[in-house]
Amino acid sequence: MADNRYFRASKIERNLMENEKFDEYSPSSSTSSPYTTWTQMEVPLQNVVYCDFTNEFLGASNGYFQGDFMQRFEGTPSNSMSPESQHNMSSSSTSTHLAIQAGSNGSNRSSPDQIDMKPEITLMAFNQLPKNVCPTICVVCGDTAAGYHYDVPSCNGCKTFFRRTVLDQRKFTCKKGGKCFEILPKEKRCSCRACRFARCVQVGMNPMAIQTDKDLKGNEMFKTIVNKRKISKEIVEEIEEPPANAQLLMELRLKENAFDRMVDSLMYLEIKVDKLRSSTYNPRPFEIGSLRDVLSKHSALSLAERLDPMPNWPLPPIPAHNPAEFCSPCQNPVRKAWMKSPNRKMWLFFDLLVTVEYAKTFDFYYQLDTQDQFTLVRYVSLMCMQATQSFYSYIINADTIVHPDGTKPQDMWKWRKLHEGHDKTHNECFAAREGLFEENVKQLKLNRICREEYVLLKAITLCNSAIGDLSEHGSKIIEQARVKYAEALFSLEMANYGPATGPLRFQSILASIEVLIRNAKKHRNVHLIAMLNKPHREGKPPRPAIALIDDIMDA
Structure with a gap:
């Protein structure tokens, strides 16, 4: 190296590159x-x-x-x-x-x-x-x-x-x-x-x-x-390490850690939901009360760890019937005994109840006033219930909804088509309902959704800030929670699929919410037609309505 080389240092470059x-x-x-x-x-x-x-x-x-x-x-x-x-x-x-x-x-x-x-x-x-x-x-x-x-x-x-x-x-x-x-x-x-x-x-x-x-x-x-x-x-x-970059890196690390904790919390919550669905917890629908009654109590998800799994599941198939021998399950002792089995749950009611209990565990829920709590849960419970039923059917590779006890909604209603008092409109209602249970499962299969994506999708579905009856204050709180879970889902997709595929995957997962909204609307219409065509019981008073179901279906 030659002598007498002099340089003036006018800036510092920390990343030395060869042949620069x-x-x-x-x-x-x-x-x-x-x-x-x-x-x-x-x-x-x-x-x-x-x-x-x-x-x-x-x-x-x-x-x-x-x-x-x-x-x-x-x-x-x-x-x-x-x-x-x-x-x-x-x-x-x-x-x-x-x-x-x-x-x-x-x-x-x-x-x-x-x-x-x-x-x-x-x-x-x-x-x-x-x-x-x-x-x-x-x-x-x-x-x-x-x-x-x-x-x-x-x-x-x-x-x-x-x-x-x-x-x-x-x-x-x-x-x-x-x-x-x-x-x-x-x-x-x-x-x-x-x-x-x-x-x-x-x-x-x-x-x-x-x-x-x-x-x-x-x-x-x-x-x-x-x-x-x-x-x-x-x-x-x-x-x-320039302060701006250091601060940015620190913020990114903190966000990633927050997202990880968020997903872990939702995964733990979903374990509780799954255990409660499969447990011996089986309240009578007419004793639970209305949606407001359920919201006023502590969440029942804490029971999941203290209860045993329901015995004798899966249940045996629904007894076959001969249309010439009966017109109603009440006229068939075998079918009547099956319907009143203590191991059988009324899944529409029970899964709606579990969904309400699920919603009550979120922090943002307690920042809402009582009316906003009621409005939110009333509107989103049916969609969240469908997401739950569809996911647990999807992971067992079923093409339609299958309950934890092995029963299917379609099988529960086949005999009703043959009821003497049901007209063509009523039967068409149940035909539409059968198709309803397949579309959500098909959407999850199309995306090949994983459990982490599912728990975030359900949380985003819960955080619907676009409900018209919400107060402005409540809508802002729910929107903040929705953005938080959406960012966590986006971060998950970017980590798993990279910048080339991650954003497309994120959009595809969010598209499942549109399917849930559409099917929830269809489900409410089916329920309304079923209630209008409810068979008359001669000599007996009409069956009392299940208040929790009616409150949610009337949203």
């Missing part, structure tokens, strides 16, 4: 001009020199690095700065000494006093240079270095001076205002001990590396230097 372009200057062809012209060249990363880079020194030297403060690795193989060696460098020093990328052209250069142009070059800390290469320049005084002393390249004189000053707690005063290293030539700089010691501290000499039998706990000078090093380390860390 740097400015190199060459003397002007005119000998009368003290200035130089500039050309651009390719400089390999291996050709490196270093010098001190601190705010104080830059201000004192007008931004130029003097040649006697440069370190050259003369005679070192060009691969001495391979990427592997850079990873093994010492990082104990917190000083901001930097290495300067230099060219390899051996032509003579003008002195720094003649340089007016200010090229941009790449710098890196000298503490990142390999320590198996002996330095040749002391970064304190500029004399020949004897090695690394107290974490910095230095001569024996500066090493001894720093050690004695710290141990003896000597204090010096500069008569030139602390500018001796700025205005004095190299030979006279060390004559000012105050500036020399300040320089030792400035370049990063580490007092904790001093080996001594003395107790340094009471050494005030030692404490002062250590505190300065801590502050310097914080500054360097800020330079190495």
Whole structure:
């Protein structure tokens, strides 16, 4: 590497790339001009020199690095700065000494006093240079270095001076205002001990590396230097990772962690839902009361851990019937016994009840007033129930709704078509209902939805802020919750499918909500027709309505 190369450091680039372009200057062809012209060249990363880079020194030297403060690795193989060696460098020093990328052209250069142009070059800390290469320049005084002393390249004189000053707690005063290293030539700089010691501290000499039998706990000078090093380390860390980027990365990590916790919470909640559906919990529909009654009580999902699974599931098939022998299940003792089995649940009522209990576990629900709670749950419960029934049918590879006890809604109503009092309209109603139970399952199969996607989809379905009867305050709260779960779903899809497919997957999953809304509307119409065509029981009062079902179906 040629001598007399001088560069001006006008910015710091922390990501060094091999063969990156740097400015190199060459003397002007005119000998009368003290200035130089500039050309651009390719400089390999291996050709490196270093010098001190601190705010104080830059201000004192007008931004130029003097040649006697440069370190050259003369005679070192060009691969001495391979990427592997850079990873093994010492990082104990917190000083901001930097290495300067230099060219390899051996032509003579003008002195720094003649340089007016200010090229941009790449710098890196000298503490990142390999320590198996002996330095040749002391970064304190500029004399020949004897090695690394107290974490910095230095001569024996500066090493001894720093050690004695710290141990003896000597204090010096500069008569030139602390500018001796700025205005004095190299030979006279060390004559000012105050500036020399300040320089030792400035370049990063580490007092904790001093080996001594003395107790340094009471050494005030030692404490002062250590505190300065801590502050310097914080500054360097800020330079190495810009605050804006660090803040952004921290926010992203926090968001990802929040999304993970959110999904874990929903997965745990879904375990409770699944257990309660399969448990012995089987309340009588007429004893539960209305939707407002259920909302006024604590969530029953806590019962899931305390109850046993329902025995004797799956249930045996519905008994076959002969249309010529009966017109109603009440007239057939076998079918009547099956209908009143204690192991059988009325799934429309029960799954609506479980869905209401599910909604009551969300934090945002308790930020709503009583009327908004009622309005929200009344409208979305049927859609969330369909999502639950469809998912647990989909994971057992069924093509239609299959309840945990093995029964299907279609089978429950086949015999009703043959009832003597049912007209054509009533039978068409149940035909439409049979198709209703297949569409949601088909949509989930189409997307091949996973459990994490399902729990987020159901939470987003629950957070419907577009309901007209909601208050403005309630709508805002629900919308905030919806956005939160939608962001979590989007993050999940991006993590699983990447930027190319993730957004499309996200849209496809959200499209399932439209299917749920459409089928919920169809389900309400089917229920209305069924109630209008309810068979008359001669000599008996009409059956009481199930208030919970009616409240939700009337939304």
